[in-house]
Structure formats: C-alpha cells, structure tokens
Amino acid sequence: MNGVQVSRVPGGRYERPHRPARPEGAPAADRRSAIRQAALRLFAAQGYWSTTMADIGAAVGIRGPSLYKHVASKHDLLAEIMNGTMERLIADNTAAVAGTDDVCEQLRRAVEAHIRYHARHRLEAFVGNREIGSLEQPEQEQVLGRRSDYERRFRELIERGAAEGAFDVRSARIASYSILDMGIGVASWFHEDGEFSVDQLAYQYGDIALRIVGALPRGVPREEGEPRRA
Amino acid sequence: MNGVQVSRVPGGRYERPHRPARPEGAPAADRRSAIRQAALRLFAAQGYWSTTMADIGAAVGIRGPSLYKHVASKHDLLAEIMNGTMERLIADNTAAVAGTDDVCEQLRRAVEAHIRYHARHRLEAFVGNREIGSLEQPEQEQVLGRRSDYERRFRELIERGAAEGAFDVRSARIASYSILDMGIGVASWFHEDGEFSVDQLAYQYGDIALRIVGALPRGVPREEGEPRRA
DNA sequence: GATCTTGGCTACTGATCATTAGCCAATGAC
DNA sequence: GTCATTGGCTAATGATCAGTAGCCAAGATC
Known part of the structure; x- marks a missing residue:
C-alpha cells in the first residue's frame, strides 16, 4: 500500500514496520494538519458517512486506529x-x-x-x-x-x-x-x-x-x- | 409504534399481527408511493446514509425487511x-x-x-x-x-x-x-x-x-x- | 372450500465501521 | 545506557445495517 519494507515476515507479529516516534521527514506538528487535509479531501469526494477512518489513515500513510493518536474522533x-x-x-x-x-x-x-x-x-x-x-x-x-x-x-x-x-x-x-x-x-x-x-x-x-x-x-x-x- | 393489537402474546411467534395481503385502507398501489414519499422525507432530513430501511419502514408502519416486497433496494x-x-x-x-x-x-x-x-x-x-x-x-x-x-x-x-x-x-x-x-x-x-x-x-x-x-x-x-x- | 398470491413478520447472515486495548520500536532526555 | 514518550501497529469489541430466508395469515380466485 505504501512502499515501506516488511520487517519480520512469516509468523512475525508485524507485516509492516512501525515507523514510530518521529517518522521520515514528517515534522510532527504537520501530521495533524495533514490528517485534517486528507479528511477534508475525502469528505468532499465521498461524503462524511462513506469515508472511513481507514481511508483517512491510508491517505496519510498510517492505519485507521493510529489516527486516534492525533484526533479525538471522526x-x-x-x-x-x-x-x-x-x-x-x-x-x-x-x-x-x-x-x-x-x-x-x-x-x-x-x-x-x-x-x-x-x-x-x-x-x-x-x-x-x-x-x-x-x-x-x-x-x-x-x-x-x-x-x-x-x-x-x-x-x-x-x-x-x-x-x-x-x-x-x-x-x-x-x-x-x-x-x-x-x-x-x-x-x-x-x-x-x-x-x-x-x-x-x-x-x-x-x-x-x-x-x-x-x-x-x-x-x-x-x-x-x-x-x-x- | 402503531396502534395495532398484539396477536399472540407470551412465547407466541409474533408480537404484532401480520396485517397482510391488503391491510386497512391502503389501496395497494399507493403503498409503493407512500414508501417513496417516506424515503424522500427521511433522505432529506437525515441524509441517505443515515437513513435505514427500518426508518423508512417505520414511517409507513411496517418493518424494514417488508419493504423488499415493494422496492428492489435502498x-x-x-x-x-x-x-x-x-x-x-x-x-x-x-x-x-x-x-x-x-x-x-x-x-x-x-x-x-x-x-x-x-x-x-x-x-x-x-x-x-x-x-x-x-x-x-x-x-x-x-x-x-x-x-x-x-x-x-x-x-x-x-x-x-x-x-x-x-x-x-x-x-x-x-x-x-x-x-x-x-x-x-x-x-x-x-x-x-x-x-x-x-x-x-x-x-x-x-x-x-x-x-x-x-x-x-x-x-x-x-x-x-x-x-x-x- | 381448496389453493394461490400478496404482503406482512422474525431470524439470520455477512459486512462494515468507529473506537478501544494493548503491544512495541525508535527517539530523545537524563 | 536507561527509561519515558511518542506514534506506529494488530486484534478485538460492539454496533449497526442491507438484504435474504422462510414462515404465515388474509383475501382473491376458481
């Protein structure tokens, strides 16, 4: 889905790395606004009810539940x-x-x-x-x-x-x-x-x-x- | 929910009567348009995705699944x-x-x-x-x-x-x-x-x-x- | 009066989702 | 180097729904 490498492969706990703390070049404060941006784009394109938290997450390169580290709710x-x-x-x-x-x-x-x-x-x-x-x-x-x-x-x-x-x-x-x-x-x-x-x-x-x-x-x-x- | 009498009460199969075939005064051909009417009202008030088939059914006095006897889908x-x-x-x-x-x-x-x-x-x-x-x-x-x-x-x-x-x-x-x-x-x-x-x-x-x-x-x-x- | 058709109903199925729980790795502070 | 914090992740939870299956009663047809 994004080109990140697999960390532990067969039977391992994770299929993709955590990329935690402070990832690549993301300046941390931008993360939240990137999420808002993505949500806006998706709400506009698909409507609020048809947009899932997973969609928004995918748009910024993370999984749905990870969004809750940045926002309180959809x-x-x-x-x-x-x-x-x-x-x-x-x-x-x-x-x-x-x-x-x-x-x-x-x-x-x-x-x-x-x-x-x-x-x-x-x-x-x-x-x-x-x-x-x-x-x-x-x-x-x-x-x-x-x-x-x-x-x-x-x-x-x-x-x-x-x-x-x-x-x-x-x-x-x-x-x-x-x-x-x-x-x-x-x-x-x-x-x-x-x-x-x-x-x-x-x-x-x-x-x-x-x-x-x-x-x-x-x-x-x-x-x-x-x-x-x- | 509607004032219809209970038919068989405790342990009986139904909590409300079937009221089947040709109910009260409903002229049959009107049923379908009543459903469309109710759907329209609900879609306008709550939006398409927030309106359930059960809502539409309730608005015309029947249960959600019964709607499928009249319409193909939401x-x-x-x-x-x-x-x-x-x-x-x-x-x-x-x-x-x-x-x-x-x-x-x-x-x-x-x-x-x-x-x-x-x-x-x-x-x-x-x-x-x-x-x-x-x-x-x-x-x-x-x-x-x-x-x-x-x-x-x-x-x-x-x-x-x-x-x-x-x-x-x-x-x-x-x-x-x-x-x-x-x-x-x-x-x-x-x-x-x-x-x-x-x-x-x-x-x-x-x-x-x-x-x-x-x-x-x-x-x-x-x-x-x-x-x-x- | 037997049987068909119509239009109800309940129960279920299968999917989809928001959100929570709990785990873990990298970073950075000390 | 140890340890807390941060921000990922998977898995589970709990709800909600559209739509299906199959039952049944009243009226209509013959």
Whole structure:
C-alpha cells in the first residue's frame, strides 16, 4: 500500500514496520494538519458517512486506529472543518466591509470575499454546506448560528442600501439569499485551472450582485479591465 | 409504534399481527408511493446514509425487511427520486420555453419554472443535489448527464440573448450558473408558510435573473402587481 | 372450500465501521 | 545506557445495517 519494507515476515507479529516516534521527514506538528487535509479531501469526494477512518489513515500513510493518536474522533474532524469554515467566512466579511462606508462598495467587497472564499477553499465550503446534517448537536447548532449570522450581514447591508436609495430590491431577504446561494454554487463547480481565475470570478460576481440589488445600470459599469484587488 | 393489537402474546411467534395481503385502507398501489414519499422525507432530513430501511419502514408502519416486497433496494429508491427530479425539471423547462420566441420572456419563464420546481418540490430538489455522490455508477452518470443538459439549456438561452443584443453578460456560463444556483438554494430555505408564496418567489427570481443578464433597466420593470401565471 | 398470491413478520447472515486495548520500536532526555 | 514518550501497529469489541430466508395469515380466485 505504501512502499515501506516488511520487517519480520512469516509468523512475525508485524507485516509492516512501525515507523514510530518521529517518522521520515514528517515534522510532527504537520501530521495533524495533514490528517485534517486528507479528511477534508475525502469528505468532499465521498461524503462524511462513506469515508472511513481507514481511508483517512491510508491517505496519510498510517492505519485507521493510529489516527486516534492525533484526533479525538471522526466527528471532531468534521466539526473542526465546519467551524473553521464559518469563522473564516465571517472574518473575511468583517475585513471586507471595514474599508469603506459606501454601501455599494461594501456590498461589492463582501461579495468578492464570499466568492473568493468559495473558490479558494472550495472543499471546505462544499463540505461545510453538504454535511451540516452530519454534525451532531452542540456543533450543528453552533454552525447554523454562525451561518445565519453571516446571512444577516448581507441582508442588513442590502436593507441599508435600500434605505439609502442606493439599491432597489423587492425583498432584501431574497436578494441576500440569491447572492449567497450563487457563491455556494461556486464551490461545486469551480476549478483553479478552468476558464476564470479567482479574481476574475470574484469581480464578475461582484457585478452580478450589484445588478441583483439594482445598483448598476444596464451594461458593465466600470472600466472593462480586470479586478482591482487581489 | 402503531396502534395495532398484539396477536399472540407470551412465547407466541409474533408480537404484532401480520396485517397482510391488503391491510386497512391502503389501496395497494399507493403503498409503493407512500414508501417513496417516506424515503424522500427521511433522505432529506437525515441524509441517505443515515437513513435505514427500518426508518423508512417505520414511517409507513411496517418493518424494514417488508419493504423488499415493494422496492428492489435502498439505492433504487434514491435513484428513482433523483431521476424523477431531473426528468421533471427538464420537462418543465421544455414546456416553459415553448410558448414564446422572445428570448427575455423565455428566460423569465425558464427561471420561473426552475424556481417553482425548487419551491414546490423542495425535498426532491434538495436530495437531488446533496446526494449525487451517494448514487452508484450507472445512475450517477445518468443524473449528471441530465444535469449538464439542463444547465446547457440556460447557457444557450443566455448566449442567444446576448447574440441578439437583448442581454449583456460577461460570461454566459457564469450567468447561467448563478441563476441555477440561486434556484438550488431556494430548496434549502423555502417553506410554504413563509413570507412568500411560490408564485411571488418565482416572479421575483424572474426579475433577478433578468437583472443578472442585464435585460432589465434599474428599478422594477412591469406593473408592481403579482405574477401573471400560476 | 381448496389453493394461490400478496404482503406482512422474525431470524439470520455477512459486512462494515468507529473506537478501544494493548503491544512495541525508535527517539530523545537524563 | 536507561527509561519515558511518542506514534506506529494488530486484534478485538460492539454496533449497526442491507438484504435474504422462510414462515404465515388474509383475501382473491376458481
């Protein structure tokens, strides 16, 4: 399965060496994050319930039970991924909105951050959406709370824009849902090596969001060029 | 669990009666669809892998193994749900687009049909999206094929609109993805007894889609009233 | 009224898994 | 060099399930 040598062969206790303590070049602190990484990839590809601890172990070159030297449980791995996703999303949103008071610009930046996260961290975002139901109770509640927090930020931003006359929407709730759902979709189809770069994507979705809230006239608004920020 | 009487009690073979052949009022042909219904509800609520055949049986008042008198397998139930969803979606799209040649109107109708399906059949749509990875191989390929077929219809419609000068989009692909993903999102939050009726929702999303493709001027286009079609 | 068919049921089978127990080798501290 | 710690490993445990086998009763058919 991995090319490691057999230590004692016939009747011996082990069919493969222990490779214990501090193996090859693995810097020890990386081990845990390699496991998280592998779990993320597998959860995204196969789903949480179809991924076994043995699968995750194999992905980092160890056996299933050995994982418990690094993580508390399979559920813990999922919860960590999902909480991390929501925290990061909220932090990015806070940072995005902080730089300006113009409600149009705030929406553009919030949407770009949303899209960037869903494109750059597509596996996290994908798992974060699909596996909510796989979380057990204290964590599921927590993630859902952060999630509605995140949605509220967009909704209130849109409500403010509408109150200021910058936006023109029938329902801020529907506008915010549609914008967020667009982004969520990105995580399911985006590929780094596809037609668009992350920046191009973010910029185009920024335009789309401004169109949705009625903040852009017909046609592309600014210069035809590329996005302004990385 | 259900209020049926015990037939033979202590040491007897059965703790509950067989209630065989043609039970109470169940019209026999309904049985199978009741099972599909229950499976759908449970798959949506708990996910495919967390739903057991015993759960589905309990939901229709029988034991897990008895289900095999009506369905071939658990996987079959899922495949039926997912294929049905895609077929219906494509049929609705075909019907929606057939009534007019105006590309704006076609897009509006296609989007309204998309939203209506996702609101009216939210469980199907929800499961249809979340459980694609749970399908096994001939069926998964089939559903994915239909899915990209469905996406292509929107993309080509938008491309045509752009070619005719009715729409103004940077990328027809991104426009179509964003419109479709909005709709998919509806299935995860819509409730019949919420703020909006299905018709209101469909109409508003129709507007949003036209805004996305740059077909509507700023502001709400038509009369402020309600949707035109049921 | 005998017999077939239908659709229940229980018991079982075989697999799969998360997790625990307990062993052990290499590393590093002393 | 001895000895503790770390992080592997195998084996077992205990549960959970999909699906099968085989039984049986009520209605339907003849």
